Amino acid sequence: MQMDDRKQKILRAIVQDYIASAEPVGSRTIARKFNLGVSxxxxxxxxxxxxxxxFIEQPxxxxxxxxxxxxxxxxxxxLMDAPKLSSEDKNTIEIETTKRISEIEEVISHTAKLLSQLTSLTSIVMGPQKGKSSFGQMYFLPYQPGKAIMVVVKENGAVENHIVDIGEYLSAEDLQQVATVFNNKLKGFSLGQIKKTLLHEIYSELTKQRHLLDNALSMLEAILDDEPEGEKVYLGGTLNMLNQPEFRDFDKVKSLFGAFEEDECLKKLLSASQNGLSVIIGGENKLQEFQDCSVISATYRVNGEVIGSIGVLGPTRMDYAKSMGIVDFMTRSLTDLLSKSRKR
Amino acid sequence: MQMDDRKQKILRAIVQDYIASAEPVGSRTIARKFNLGVSxxxxxxxxxxxxxxxFIEQPxxxxxxxxxxxxxxxxxxxLMDAPKLSSEDKNTIEIETTKRISEIEEVISHTAKLLSQLTSLTSIVMGPQKGKSSFGQMYFLPYQPGKAIMVVVKENGAVENHIVDIGEYLSAEDLQQVATVFNNKLKGFSLGQIKKTLLHEIYSELTKQRHLLDNALSMLEAILDDEPEGEKVYLGGTLNMLNQPEFRDFDKVKSLFGAFEEDECLKKLLSASQNGLSVIIGGENKLQEFQDCSVISATYRVNGEVIGSIGVLGPTRMDYAKSMGIVDFMTRSLTDLLSKSRKR
DNA sequence: GTTAGCACTCTCTATTGATGAGTGCTAATA
DNA sequence: TATTAGCACTCATCAATAGAGAGTGCTAAC
Structure with a gap:
C-alpha cells in the first residue's frame, strides 16, 4: 500500500484538525471541514x-x-506548509530584539520570554556554552582586605565577576602581575583547555616569583571551580504547558515540572540540534518525561561559531509550521544581534 | 463561653491531626489517638x-x-510547642551554610534551595534590597572600542558589572576621572538618594570638564536604568506545592504558579515581616492567589542592617512549629554568615 | 458533667442506563 | 472497480441511583 495523493490530503487534514482541536478527528468532520469531494x-x-x-491511531x-x-x-x-511566521510576529521579534540590551545573559533570558510568548509554548534557551567559550582577559580589583574582585572577560563578550580569596600578602602590584601572566598565557584558550594543559605552565611561570605562588594557586582553583560544569539554561512560559489539555493530568504535570528543574534534562533536550532546525517528535525523544512532547530547536552563532541553542517544547500536538517559523527566525535575529554587537 | 483547658487540648489535637493527615478530624479519631480520658x-x-x-469548621x-x-x-x-527544629535539620543547615561561598547571590539562591528541602514547602528568598543598598565604589575596565565594563561594588559587598556605552572619545584617564568623581560623591549613598539629590551635583562637577560631560551623562543613565526597580526574588521547591492535597485542583495550581512568575506578588508576600518571625495565615493574606496559603517569613541582616527576607509558603495546613523553627534558625545563620564574611 | 445509643446527614463509590459519536462491513451504485 | 449509503456495533461520557461509611447532634441514662 502506498501513500497516494488523497491519503496525504486526509492525513494532513487529520493532523491539522487535531492540532487545532485536541480532539480525535472523525471521518464526518473531515468530510465537512475539508472539501475533499468524497463521502x-x-x-x-x-x-x-x-x-x-x-500514521494514525484510535484512542x-x-x-x-x-x-x-x-x-x-x-x-x-x-505535508506541512513551509514554516511561516506572521508579519505581526516578525515585527514583534524585530522590535524586541533591537531594543538595545547590553549583556548577553540579558539577551538570552529576554529571548526565552519572547519565544514562549509568541508560541504559547514553553521555551528553552541555552546560553553561551561556557565550556566552549574562550578566555579573553582578566582584571583584579581591590575588594576587602584579603579578597579581590576578579573580573573575567570571555572572548564572546560575556563578563563575569567573582570574589576570590587572596590571603593577606598580595599587594596591588602582585595582583597586576598575576593578571598579566594569565592574560598572556590564556588568551584565546577555552576553559576546558586551560584546565588540562595550561595550568602547570602558569604554575611554573609563577614559581619564579615564589612569594606569589601560594596565593595565586588558590585563585586559580577559585576560577576553575566557580565555573559551573555546563551552560546556563533559561526557561520561559512553563505555565503555558498547564493550558494544554494533554497536561490536565497531575502526574504528568509533576514529572514535567520536575524535569524543568533539572538543568541536565533540558540540556539534553536541546543537544539534538547540531545545526539548522531540528524537530524531535514524541517518542523520538529519549527522555521519559518528554515522551508526550515535541521539541523544536536550533543553534545560534556569534561570528560563525555556534555558542548556544534555543528551542520550544510543547505537546506532540503542536502547531509545527508556526513554531518552526518562529524558532527559525528568532535564531537568525539572535545570531544577527549578537554578531552585530560584537563588531562595534 | 471561654476556652478552658480541655477545649485547648482538643483544638490542638484537631490542628495537629489535620496538619498530619489533611483529612477532616472526627471526634472518634481524637478520642482514639489523643488520650484525653473522655469519650x-x-x-x-x-x-x-x-x-x-x-476556631474550627465543618466542610x-x-x-x-x-x-x-x-x-x-x-x-x-x-497552643503550639515552641518552634523547634530537629538536630538533624540543624546540622544540615550548619554544614550547608558554612560551605564557603563567595558571592551574596549564590548564598541567597543556595538558601532558597535548602529552605525548601528542609520544609518540603516552597521557599521565597528576597535578596539584598538594591534600593536600600548603598553605593560603595566603582571601576571602569576597557571592553571594546566605545564600550567599557562598569564594576559597581555596593556597601553590602555585592558586586555587579554592566556594559556601558562610552562613545568614541573617552580615554582610560577620562574614565578614571569619572570614576573618581563618582566614588567621592556617592560613597555611602543609596541608589534612591543618588537619583534624587546627587545627580545634579555630579553634573555640575563634571561640567567643569566639558569634554567628559556628554558621555558621562549617558553612563549615569545606564547605571540608574540598569538598576532594576526592586530586589531579586528566589524561589525554591515550587514543585512541593503539587504534592499538597489542597492543590490537587488545576485552577488553583494555575493561579498559584502564575503568581510565582510575578516577582511583585512574591515581594508583597514577604514584605509583612518587618522584624523577627512573622506568620500570615490564610485569609490574613491580602493577595487573592494565596488565600489558601500561609507564609512564615523573617528578615536577615548584615551588620545590624536589614537587607532582605526569607520565608516559606505552604498550604494553610502546614507544620507551623517545624517551619517556624527552620526559618528562624536559617535567618540567624544567614545573618551570621553574611556578617562574618563581611568582617574578614 | 459525662456517656451510650441512635437516627440522621452527607460524601464517596460503584452501578446502571441512555446518549451520541464514530467505526467497519455489506450491498447497491456509477 | 471505485465510491457511497445504510446499518449494526462499540465505546466513552454523563446523569441518575443506590449502598456503604463516617461523623454528627440529640436524648436519655448514668
Missing part, C-alpha cells in the same frame, strides 16, 4: 489504510483518529 | 463549642472538623 465512507476506508500504515474503538508520532513526522517532513 | 461524645460537645467560637454536615484561619492563629499564638 465520509470513503474517508473511513482511507483512514483504515492510514492506520495500517502506522478507542469508537473514537476518531489521532496522528501517531510517525504521522506527525510524515506531516512535518512532507 | 467521643464529650469531645463532640466541646467541638460544637469550638465551632461556635469560630459539610457529616464530616469531621478542620481548623479555621482563626483556629490556626490561636494554635500558633497559644
Amino acid at each position: 465520509p465512507a470513503t474517508i473511513r476506508n482511507e483512514m483504515a489504510d492510514l492506520e495500517d500504515l502506522g 478507542h474503538t469508537s473514537a476518531g483518529r489521532i496522528p501517531s508520532d510517525a504521522g506527525y513526522r510524515y506531516y512535518v517532513d512532507c | 467521643p461524645a464529650t469531645i463532640r460537645n466541646e467541638m460544637a463549642d469550638l465551632e461556635d467560637l469560630g 459539610h454536615t457529616s464530616a469531621g472538623r478542620i481548623p479555621s484561619d482563626a483556629g490556626y492563629r490561636y494554635y500558633v499564638d497559644c
Whole structure:
C-alpha cells in the first residue's frame, strides 16, 4: 500500500484538525471541514489504510483518529506548509530584539520570554556554552582586605565577576602581575583547555616569583571551580504547558515540572540540534518525561561559531509550521544581534 | 463561653491531626489517638463549642472538623510547642551554610534551595534590597572600542558589572576621572538618594570638564536604568506545592504558579515581616492567589542592617512549629554568615 | 458533667442506563 | 472497480441511583 495523493490530503487534514482541536478527528468532520469531494465512507476506508500504515491511531474503538508520532513526522517532513511566521510576529521579534540590551545573559533570558510568548509554548534557551567559550582577559580589583574582585572577560563578550580569596600578602602590584601572566598565557584558550594543559605552565611561570605562588594557586582553583560544569539554561512560559489539555493530568504535570528543574534534562533536550532546525517528535525523544512532547530547536552563532541553542517544547500536538517559523527566525535575529554587537 | 483547658487540648489535637493527615478530624479519631480520658461524645460537645467560637469548621454536615484561619492563629499564638527544629535539620543547615561561598547571590539562591528541602514547602528568598543598598565604589575596565565594563561594588559587598556605552572619545584617564568623581560623591549613598539629590551635583562637577560631560551623562543613565526597580526574588521547591492535597485542583495550581512568575506578588508576600518571625495565615493574606496559603517569613541582616527576607509558603495546613523553627534558625545563620564574611 | 445509643446527614463509590459519536462491513451504485 | 449509503456495533461520557461509611447532634441514662 502506498501513500497516494488523497491519503496525504486526509492525513494532513487529520493532523491539522487535531492540532487545532485536541480532539480525535472523525471521518464526518473531515468530510465537512475539508472539501475533499468524497463521502465520509470513503474517508473511513482511507483512514483504515492510514492506520495500517502506522500514521494514525484510535484512542478507542469508537473514537476518531489521532496522528501517531510517525504521522506527525510524515506531516512535518512532507505535508506541512513551509514554516511561516506572521508579519505581526516578525515585527514583534524585530522590535524586541533591537531594543538595545547590553549583556548577553540579558539577551538570552529576554529571548526565552519572547519565544514562549509568541508560541504559547514553553521555551528553552541555552546560553553561551561556557565550556566552549574562550578566555579573553582578566582584571583584579581591590575588594576587602584579603579578597579581590576578579573580573573575567570571555572572548564572546560575556563578563563575569567573582570574589576570590587572596590571603593577606598580595599587594596591588602582585595582583597586576598575576593578571598579566594569565592574560598572556590564556588568551584565546577555552576553559576546558586551560584546565588540562595550561595550568602547570602558569604554575611554573609563577614559581619564579615564589612569594606569589601560594596565593595565586588558590585563585586559580577559585576560577576553575566557580565555573559551573555546563551552560546556563533559561526557561520561559512553563505555565503555558498547564493550558494544554494533554497536561490536565497531575502526574504528568509533576514529572514535567520536575524535569524543568533539572538543568541536565533540558540540556539534553536541546543537544539534538547540531545545526539548522531540528524537530524531535514524541517518542523520538529519549527522555521519559518528554515522551508526550515535541521539541523544536536550533543553534545560534556569534561570528560563525555556534555558542548556544534555543528551542520550544510543547505537546506532540503542536502547531509545527508556526513554531518552526518562529524558532527559525528568532535564531537568525539572535545570531544577527549578537554578531552585530560584537563588531562595534 | 471561654476556652478552658480541655477545649485547648482538643483544638490542638484537631490542628495537629489535620496538619498530619489533611483529612477532616472526627471526634472518634481524637478520642482514639489523643488520650484525653473522655469519650467521643464529650469531645463532640466541646467541638460544637469550638465551632461556635469560630476556631474550627465543618466542610459539610457529616464530616469531621478542620481548623479555621482563626483556629490556626490561636494554635500558633497559644497552643503550639515552641518552634523547634530537629538536630538533624540543624546540622544540615550548619554544614550547608558554612560551605564557603563567595558571592551574596549564590548564598541567597543556595538558601532558597535548602529552605525548601528542609520544609518540603516552597521557599521565597528576597535578596539584598538594591534600593536600600548603598553605593560603595566603582571601576571602569576597557571592553571594546566605545564600550567599557562598569564594576559597581555596593556597601553590602555585592558586586555587579554592566556594559556601558562610552562613545568614541573617552580615554582610560577620562574614565578614571569619572570614576573618581563618582566614588567621592556617592560613597555611602543609596541608589534612591543618588537619583534624587546627587545627580545634579555630579553634573555640575563634571561640567567643569566639558569634554567628559556628554558621555558621562549617558553612563549615569545606564547605571540608574540598569538598576532594576526592586530586589531579586528566589524561589525554591515550587514543585512541593503539587504534592499538597489542597492543590490537587488545576485552577488553583494555575493561579498559584502564575503568581510565582510575578516577582511583585512574591515581594508583597514577604514584605509583612518587618522584624523577627512573622506568620500570615490564610485569609490574613491580602493577595487573592494565596488565600489558601500561609507564609512564615523573617528578615536577615548584615551588620545590624536589614537587607532582605526569607520565608516559606505552604498550604494553610502546614507544620507551623517545624517551619517556624527552620526559618528562624536559617535567618540567624544567614545573618551570621553574611556578617562574618563581611568582617574578614 | 459525662456517656451510650441512635437516627440522621452527607460524601464517596460503584452501578446502571441512555446518549451520541464514530467505526467497519455489506450491498447497491456509477 | 471505485465510491457511497445504510446499518449494526462499540465505546466513552454523563446523569441518575443506590449502598456503604463516617461523623454528627440529640436524648436519655448514668
